[in-house]
Amino acid sequence: MDQIHLMKVLVAVGELQSFAGAARRLGISAAAVTRAIVALEQALGVKLLLRTTRSVRLTDAGSRYLEDSRNILASIDEANEAAAGINAAPQGNLAVTAPLLFGKAFVMPCIVDYLQAYPQVDVSAYFLDRVVNLVEEGMDVAVRIGPLPDSGLRALRVGQVRRLLCASPEYLEQHGVPAHPQALAAHTIITASGVSPQAQWRFGPAQAPTLVQVKPRLTVTSNDAAIVAASAGLGIARLLSYQVADELATGRLRVVLEAYEEAPWPIHVLHRESKYGSAKVRTFIDRLVEHLRAHRYLN
Secondary structure, eight states: OOHHHHHHHHHHHHHHTOHHHHHHHHTSOHHHHHHHHHHHHHHHTSOOEEEOSSOEEEOHHHHHHHHHHHHHHHHHHHHHHHHHTGGGSOOEEEEEEEOHHHIIIIIHHHHHHHHHHOTTEEEEEEEOSSOOOTTTTTOSEEEEESOOOSOSOEEEEEEEEOEEEEEOHHHHHHHOOOSSGGGGGGSOEEEETTTOOSSEEEESOTTSOEEEEOOOSEEESSHHHHHHHHHTTSOEEEEEGGGGHHHHHHTSSEEESGGGOOOOEEEEEEEOOOSSOOHHHHHHHHHHHHHHHTOTTOO
């Protein structure tokens, strides 16, 4: 049987977890689906699916082969579209994710410009202070802040930010400016789960860090809430430089312990496109990368 056809059948069965559902999607008989899976397993010499009267489940080998098959089929479709000229005009839905405040401040202006330039594209933007899995959650493009784990995703570095400690001038005048990270024990600490989820804060170089156990008096789930509390004079908060750029510029907040900061955190634009790439993703990434690399708060 044709290898591409066999891959399409496996992807349909694996995604729907049903032979009958795969048959309906592909417009073939259930018997033809069964024959295709049997032929593929015989050709590979490995079990891809575990079948019972009530369920269909992928084996470990089947899960890996399904993901590889998805990538191969997507590359074929994109190559065909590119050759036919379909990709000349971006169209369809584009799913984008970024951290909450970063998305609002830096990604949203780019999305608005992009939608105005390409009327045939719709964008779904997910601004969340958690790591979104591009593959499992169907994202096309993501912005990540911080070191990247090894993955099959493609990454473009667009800038960097500092993770810094800040407090209001009023708080520092009343309680003093800490001269060393260990002095934080005598201060009121505000923690934001998106930036400093651990009670142990790290300072200095990665090779020889200084670790300080902090006891927060206020813990909040959003970074903007931590900014409000710090600006109001409650205590010292640890935040990312872009999040407090306006407060620092206007003097509502001041940086403390700058000499003990960690190395800056990188910012990357991630995507999972093949070397061809769809027009909607390729054109958006080009625009977003240019926009972020030119921003003074990120470089």
